[in-house]
Amino acid sequence: MNVFSINRRRFLHRASSAFALSAMGAYGVELVNQRPRRVGLIGSGWYGKSDLWRLAQVAPIDIVCISDPDKRMLAGAVKIAQERWPDKKPPQTYGDYRQMLKSHELDIVLVGSPDHWHALHAIAAIEAGADVYLQKPISVDVLEGEAILASARRHKRVVQIGTQRKSTPHLIDAKRRVVDAGLLGKIGHVDMCCYIPMRANGNPPVQPVPDHLDYEMWTGPAPLRPYDGLPHLRWWRTFMEYGNGIVGDMCVHMYDTVRWMLKLGWPKRITSTGGIFVQTGGKSNISDTQTAIFEHGGFHAVWQHRTWGAPADPDYPWALFIYGDKGVLKASTMRADFIPLDKSQKPIHFDCLYEREKYPEDLKEEAIELNAAPATRLHMLDFLAAIDKRSRPVADIEDGHISTASCILANLSMKLGRPLVYDPAKKAVTGDAEATKLLRRAYRQPWRHPAQA
Secondary structure (H helix, E strand, O other): OOHHHHHHHHHHOOOOHHHHHHHOOOOOOOOOOOOOEEEEEEOOOHHHHHHHHHHHHHOOEEEEEEEOOEHHHHHHHHHHHHHHOOOOOOOEEEOOHHHHHHHOOOOEEEEOOOHHHHHHHHHHHHHOOOEEEEOOOOOOOHHHHHHHHHHHHHHOOOEEEOOHHHHOHHHHHHHHHHHOOOOOOOEEEEEEEEOOOOOOOOOOOOOOOOOOEOHHHHHOOOOOOOOOOOOOOOOHHHOOOOOOHHHHHHHHHHHHHHHHHHOOOOOOEEEEEEEOOOOOOOOOOOOOEEEEEEEEOOEEEEEEEEOOOOOOOOOOOEEEEEEEOOEEEEEEOOEEEEEEOOOOOOOEEEEOOOOOOOOHHHHHOOOOOOOOHHHHHHHHHHHHHHHHHOOOOOOEHHHHHHHHHHHHHHHHHHHHOOOEOEEOOOOEEOOOHHHHHOOOOOOOOOOOOOOOO
């Protein structure tokens, strides 16, 4: 057993996740390899930079290079790197990730690009010999995910997915003290939801592409939409051309967490309905209302999102609810609560951990998710420990693929109007040739789909 495993076990057995982390210093993790890792970043937008800064907070690294088709994004990332580490050589910048990977031998590549680029970026980094931290969802179609998984296994690379709920202190604690301890009893149902008004839906006019953005490169294998403003932040997410809507963005987190907590594999069948029912104006083509049912043996895990109206539970607008015959566990990125049916039992509340005092630089970082920063730091440490031992990380590519593909299949079910059963061995939808054809999206030339024969 390695040092990380011992310390993680000690961490899990602490009564309070907040106390555990504060008492153990920098998470109690001792990495075997203390030399600076040579790191490259593909995609220097909001979360790409956030992941990079979190990695730099927990281990010695050299930020060697950054790639992005937006020169302003690149300049902003370099500026922050120089401000934080003035004694370090500034990272080299590239508009084309292929040139970056060709020019440097990297230990780690972080992929923080938009979803439609994830497969090509991840596979190229793997083939270049790097271990990869890949943001979720891992792909925009199912066969892209299969291709990333196959590449990671073939080249024996460690690939950690940015589903950092598995490294969220209060959720680790809730899993141990409630789910693993059997306090829920027999589990009969799971609800998951997102009722956050996060669906961008404007009508900006078509306009010239600014000189600082290589829009052809930004678009890559996706369809080339008329340029109507910078696609960064939430604008690109509002189009199915680049992702899989709220299900691909938000359900993947909660469903992955449920699968981790309950030790679930592939769902037996997936059914989804929904559409654009309320926010009918604007250019957005992702659903504003959707329900998806992921069937598992003995119970269903049901997702629902609305990008309008009020949440059913104001304390849990983006959350999961695991129902057992002895109680319910409510859990989100901000908190968790176990509510027992037996009134003689005490409810258990779990608070989100913040590390403002330990990492005061977080308070100056633009758009940082302070509640998620400790989870991402622990996730990075798990990733680094897996690299050292050449083992599977907590959010291994295979689990990331299952969670991502299940959400993609939910969208396909909604589109086709029928349930779908996916066979990962055959890489096909059972008894449904039409759905099987939709497992691979068409790529814009000259880009080639990684699953293309």
